[in-house]
Amino acid sequence: MSATSTVPSILLVEDNPMDLDLTLRAFNKKNFSNTIHVARDGEEALAWFARWEAGEPLPAVILLDLNMPRASGLEVLAQLKAHPRFRRIPVVILTSSREDKDLKSAYDLGVSSYIEKPVSFSKFIEVAERIELYWCVVNARPY
Template structure:
């Protein structure tokens, strides 16, 4: 991963309204020794505003971790907006939610989510998830170039 991001660590935008899950996710990436910047927002409106401001006040994220059950604009609406907007077609979006409902999985993929993950139950499982995301999305997958 170090060769792919020589100037700065990759940025992950976490869209999560539960402060406990934000903390667990941040700690999991820190525990996994993955050198990434984790930015977080708490709802869909903040997500869209964050992405609209990329380049001006913060870097464009390399990956979006998106909860579905959000206040204001929910995760499905965020997916629909981002996938229908030519400004963000290459942004990898991983749904990270507590829902295991088949209809949520299906709708997420219909809206072009890149993956659907169910939130882990324990801190150890959060670390495993972080390590898997790092290994697959940052070490194995060839991602497109990102805007600066």
Template sequence: MNEKIILLVEDNPSDIELTKRALAKAHIMNELVVAENGLEALEYLFGLEKNGEHPEPLPAIVLLDLKLPGVDGLEVLRKIRENPYTHRQPVVILTSSREEQDIAASYDLGVNSYIRKPVDFYQFAEAIQQLGLYWLVLNENPPSM
């Protein structure tokens, strides 16, 4: 399978629907896997492991919200970067947080990009289109371990 999967880690149902609409508007038809909290995201990424092997490809990109119930986005990012299988996984923080400490902590943990969610749908759709173009078309993902 050569399809590039998008993993969206988002707990807000409105933002999930908004992201789906923005992807459709941008004609991005890649499979979208939604994890509604940090634990679900970790189970998706690391639950692929069977007998110490990872038969499934990682997503092309993880779109990660920071403010999640239970395991927050920074902890998800930390776990992704600590694991040899996922440490190169492209991760984009997609959040409404404007807190400098969140931005600094995200980059300290090795995030690839930090994007604030625009309030306006058309700006949000444009941001998603640009994300899709870059991460799904132009970017070369790292080789699997």
């Protein structure tokens, strides 16, 4: 996506190949025009900081899994929210975790939304559509 593009991107941070494929297929099924960038673990997500510092446009939203190798979703969220420029990027936790401690920790760190991954593909498509519509179209971005 170029710096002059008006269609915001989405950063998807997901280490599970099946969940990654399911999420990408759900977004593709709805023919969204947003570019989806993928980070396959927490360290790849953190590497985006340097890209954004170098001028890559900030995403409209980050979809972040919690349980990942090398750096957990909560670690990524904590570092993102501690950064003066990136802390305003909305982060949606998209996880299979039903743990109350994960939910509370995510909100304590400043997550924008916490969504349990749907089990069925049709429900996943509904979630993808709502995420794209709200975070990429309706929501006003302060950056």
